[in-house]
Amino acid sequence: MPTKQQRTVYHVQFTDWPDHRVPDDPTSFLEFLDQVESLRQRTSTTRSSVHESKPPVLVHCTAGVGRTGVIILTDLMIACIQNNKRINIHHALVRLRRQRMLLVANFGQYRFVYSTVIHYIKNSRLI
Secondary structure, three states: OOOOOOOOOOOOOOOOOOOOOEEEEOOHHHHHHHHHHHHHHHHOOOOOOOOOOOOOOOOOOOOOHHHHHHHHHHHHHHHHHOOOOOOHHHHHHHHHHOOOOOOOOOOOHHHHHHHHHHHHHOOOOOO
């Protein structure tokens, strides 16, 4: 049934990522994730009810597994760190792959997740 409800959609794109490879440095990638989180927070505060959940974030790349998986896994690990939860990148990836096969498509991408999480922790002065 059609409604007259309006929705605002934000589209952000990380353009510094070469196809089938990984960025040279996680700094710009972390800045991108920070931008996504800022949009997430902004849209959360504009929701009409405090009881509504955060609006969904859609992540997609060309095939929907490689770069998509890196973004989802890295974002999940950063959320765990921010909420003082134990992180286990391998275990989290195994669980994500139960929902979508082939997430994080190659070893270089897997290693990039580790590098990015370490970079995030070092710059957060958590160690």
